[in-house]
Amino acid sequence: MTDSSIVKHVSYLKRRNSQESTITHRRGQLVRLSQFLGKPLLDATEEDLERWQCSLRVCASSVQTYSSHVSAFYAWAHDTGLLDRDVARDLVMPRIKRRLPRPIPEKDLEVALITSQYDAQLYGWFLLAGYCGLRASEISKVARGDFREADNGGAFLTVHGKGGKERIVRVPPDVFDELQMFMVRQGCIFRRPSDGKAFTPNGVTRAASAHLKGVGLPYTIHTLRHRFATKLADLGADPRDIQEAMGHEDLATTSIYMGGNVRRGAKSVDKLGAGLRTMNKRRPKRSLAQSEEHCQ
Template sequence: MTTEYISQHLDNLRLHNSSPTTIRHRLDNLQRIQAKLGKPLVEATTDDLVAWQTALRISPSSIATYTAHIRAFYRWALLNGLIQIDPTIHLVTPKLKRRMPRPIPERDLSAALTTARYDHQLFCAFLLAGYCGLRCGEITRVSRSDVREDENGKGAYLVVHGKGGHERIIRIAPDIYAEVRLLMHRTGFLFVSKNGRAYTPNRLTQITSAHLKAIGLPYTLHTLRHRFATRLADLGADVRDVQAALGHAHLSTTTLYLASNSRRSTTSVDKLGRGFAAMAKRQSAARRSQT
């Protein structure tokens, strides 16, 4: 059920130019919570919401997501005089562990690309994730009009429609663009199902995950995005450039890819280890001289 107040709240999000995805997620979450409460949200008490949150048997990240959506609704309701007190005041936001990147190894990426050659859309989805850093939802929103070919015909630039309605421009390398270009006979979205409709992010996730599982790889499309970021770091790209390429709102998110970058520090760590060997030789010589 969708109450009048939820509809008004969504209208307010549209006025603030929130993305259709954000609005859809807000609606879905508010409807789920209202159904659990068994009453309109504006009639819920603090005790009702605490009991609802306490009864949740889902992951901490999902609890945090639900809590963020419900808090945003009640902030809006309070601001517009629909309630007198914010009933979410005693809700707890779980402390989440920082997720470390899990990039797909180069050998497994090669296997994924080789076995995806039979389906050019699938092949290009892997390329855009692994070599351009696009999220699954961003890939499904790629349209022919978003692509601007380089003046010399080598490579292109792509307007990426990111999370929260934020856009960024990323580079498509010449070799990657040569493959993506084969999809550009279409006038609309590049990634479509057999009925001509654009893939949803969930559907593309299912297709790519099923392919990876079928060839024995325990990865998702998002791990190819992780690979893109860590490889940029390997090549010495400035962290701000990596942030811009990934579309991260906060630099702290991007630095996770630098923290997990083991190859970049290998030489220094090995050099430090050789220092221990020299130290051990000196200690051994000193012991022999004492005997």
């Protein structure tokens, strides 16, 4: 039987208009915690939660995610008066190493695009990920009404991002031309052939990964999103503009793409030293022997 406090918490999340995915993951994690404890969640102690966390056999990133769901539940229980104290307040949150971007190389992106043209939807996903920076979850939600055509070609797309946050991204004219066949549809433009319903985020991820693996490419659709950010950095785009286009909460996340951009940094250093040759022309040349004689 489901713990009554989980039912109350889920009801609270729905009233807050939380994302359906957040509600599903929160409920699932709390049910698993209840099963582990073998008693109502509101009867748990700090030691119980520490024991649960130590029992997890997943990567640090997953431990952090699971712990965040549990912490959010107990903070809510304390705020609403169901608990006298927040027993999860001191729950340890693992430090996660910053991940470096892994953009798909241009030659492999070309292979992905050429080999996916037989499937218009798959081809469209790769274009939106690689040239507009959309996540798989965002691609699954793209609707005809989200596009606003621009007078000079292309369009601006309202992207439904993480946590219900929206952003506007530019769709280049060449990309928008390739998506024209979907503009006759109302609602979500990408639909499953089997039943005509919109693709789920997992459906987009699985289908894209299967195709890439099938043509011998060790990448996911998310690496095309990484390509979008690093190419913008290559072109000298303002970090704030890249942050906005990627839908990053924190500029520090965007800076990962800038920090890994060695080529752009090299060009800046070259410009810094470009005046040295002109400067040297203004002074007489010296041989190594003359220089050593001068030092003595």
